[in-house]
Structures are given as structure tokens and as C-alpha cells.
């Protein structure tokens with residue numbers, strides 16, 4: 001497959017439309033074909049030998065490389081301003097591959113305590129089987145990261161903003177001190193996407209994504225991505241990607257590529273509507289507190305203004321009651337916000353973090369039952385405000 005023609009722009013809208021997608025790679029097809037094949041065949045032994053010399057540059061078997069997947073990896077890398085990208089079957093497949101690429105037996109990891117639950121469980125639980133220890137930090141103050149460093153610390157795992165309480169880490173400060181100690185950094189940037197935050201430019205080594213959120217954008221696909229410098233990503237492409245095998249299928253990759261074309265447009269709308277919703281909730285008498293980095297009431301709003309270009313459509317808030325029966329009355333009265341986990345799709349969703357915790361953690365660790373997370377979708381914002389207002393009155 002020929003390399004794609006370079007896109008004569010570095011603006012997000014143009015890159016989202018065209019990067020990686022050169023139609024003349026594929027007989028002029030305006031939309032990239034889906035190469036739904038597991039294997040690739042060769043005309044001659046000489047061709048096969050040449051392909052095996054570097055399986056990351058040739059098509060041999062889809063667990064290593066596939067043209068449809070490659071188009072999307074190139075689009076993502078161009079948008080991120082990263083040298084390279086590898087797609088995975090889910091955000092967790094990407095996150096676990098990225099983490100495993102940085103650690104070995106006997107190492108120590110420092111992880112932000114508000115990281116996505118399964119990522120945290122992988123670091124603090126699963127990795128302990130291999131003698132890898134971990135320290136959780138609140139992470140808002142860079143000094144906490146420094147204090148947690150041990151001689152065997154190899155990785156700082158960040159997620160900023162987090163997807164529950166929307167807490168931020170100072171990426172430039174934390175990565176600077178990681179570099180001083182020779183520690184690698186990974187940041188989950190699923191909340192902001194590269195359109196609203198550029199972790200690589202702030203010093204992060206590897207950026208990871210759940211593509212199941214804003215990149216897909218339609219709640220119909222699972223995928224994940226790791227992006228970073230060519231050498232680090234090629235190492236993942238030679239080890240964690242083919243050996244753990246959590247690779248994305250061509251059709252799922254194609255859906256992510258399709259979603260990315262409208263990401264700048266969608267994200268602008270999510271952000272605009274979420275800003276209105278945050279403002280409405282912050283002024284509502286039944287709402288005790290709003291957690292949204294784009295709202296001046298967020299304790300790290302100053303940092304958000306410095307290191308982000310905006311906030312996305314995900315926010316949480318605390319009702320003035322922690323009584324689950326009352327909170328349920330509010331949630332059950334919502335008609336446009338559907339009750340479900342996840343976020344980043346076209347649709348508005350509501351979730352109570354206490355629901356998951358009730359089955360996983362002892363009661364003293366449950367979050368406030370009055371903590372409500374919403375994803376502000378692409379519906380008309382006035383309809384969403386009316387839905388919230390009506391349901392708040394049912395409290």
C-alpha cells in the first residue's frame with residue numbers, strides 16, 4: 001500500500017477529514033475499503049521473505065497490520081501530532097499494552113487514584129502477581145508524585161481530567177519531575193481528546209485512549225489507541241500488540257475512522273451544551289456542587305484554562321441529598337438522559353457511580369449516592385435543560 005499523500009494543513013478539521021485517507025491508495029475509493037481479511041498472500045517466496053523482514057511495514061497477517069486499521073492509525077497520529085499510533089480492541093487493551101511496555105518484575109508504579117477503575121485494578125491488583133507494586137496518589141499536587149517515587153519506580157500513570165470527579169493533574173509539572181527521575185509517563189486523554197488537550201506537547205511519553213468514547217462517537221464500537229514516539233510505539237508493535245493480541249478488527253477500525261471525521265464538529269457541540277448544562281446545575285437549589293473543569297466553580301479551573309483548550313461533554317454533580325431512594329426518583333424521572341455507563345456518544349446518558357461500587361467495594365468506600373454523572377449529548381440543549389429541570393422537581 002502506498003503511503004498517503006500529506007495533508008496540506010495541520011488544522012484539526014482538515015486532518016480529521018483527510019489524514020490517512022488518500023483515496024488514490026485504494027483505486028480512488030472516497031471512503032476507505034474495509035479489508036476484512038485475516039491473512040495476505042504472496043506471489044513469490046522472495047516477496048514473502050521481504051515482507052517477513054519487517055512485519056510492521058508489510059501486510060502479512062491482520063494481528064500485525066491491516067490496511068483499514070493503518071488508515072485510522074495514521075489519521076489519529078496526524079491529529080495527535082504523534083509520530084506513531086497503534087489501535088487495539090478496546091481502551092483497556094490499549095492501556096494494559098502501554099503499561100506492560102513500561103514495566104517489568106520488581107518495578108513500582110505511581111497511579112492517580114481517580115484513574116478509570118479497571119486501569120487502576122490492572123495496576124494495583126493484576127500487576128502485583130508479577131511482583132510489581134503500586135502507590136495511588138490523589139495527584140492534584142505534583143509534590144505527591146515526587147513523594148511517592150522509589151528507587152524502582154518506572155511509571156507514572158495519569159488520567160486528566162478523570163472521568164468521575166473530573167480531577168486534573170498538572171501534566172507539564174508531573175512529566176518534568178518524571179523525566180528528572182527517568183520515569184516513563186502514560187496519560188489517558190479520553191476525556192479531552194487531542195482536540196482539547198495535547199499531552200505529548202506537555203511532556204507525556206505515551207497517550208492512551210478509549211476510542212469507544214468520542215472517537216467512535218455513536219456508542220456502537222469498542223476500540224483503543226496508544227500514541228507516542230516512533231521507537232516506543234514500534235516496540236509495542238513488536239511485543240504487546242502481537243503477543244497479547246488485543247488488536248482491533250478492520251470493521252471496528254473503519255467505524256472509528258468514520259467517527260473521527262466529525263469529531264471536531266461533535267466535540268464543539270458537546271462542549272457548548274455541557275457548558276450550558278453546568279451553568280444551569282450550578283445555579284439550581286437542589287444541586288450542592290458541580291464537577292466540570294470548564295466551569296469557574298471547579299477547584300482546578302485555572303489549571304484547566306492553562307493546559308486544556310476546553311472541556312468536553314462529561315460532567316458530574318452532587319445533589320443536596322445522598323438518599324438513594326430520592327436520587328433514584330430524580331434519575332428515573334429523566335426522559336432524554338438514559339441510564340447507562342460510558343459516554344462520548346451522540347446521546348445523553350446519566351449514571352450513578354454508587355451503582356457499580358455497591359457490588360465491588362465495602363460500604364465505607366462507596367461514593368456519595370447523590371453523585372450523578374451525566375454525558376451531555378448532541379440533542380437540543382434546551383430539551384436537555386427541560387429534562388433535568390423536570391427531573392429535579394421530582395426529587
Ligand SMILES: Cc1ncc(COP(=O)(O)O)c(C=O)c1O
Pocket residue numbers: 090091092093116159163188190191209210211212222223224342
Ligand atoms: C477514562 C476511560 N479510560 C478507559 C476506558 C476503557 O475503555 P474501553 O471501554 O474502550 O476498554 C474507559 C471506559 O469507560 C474510560 O472511561
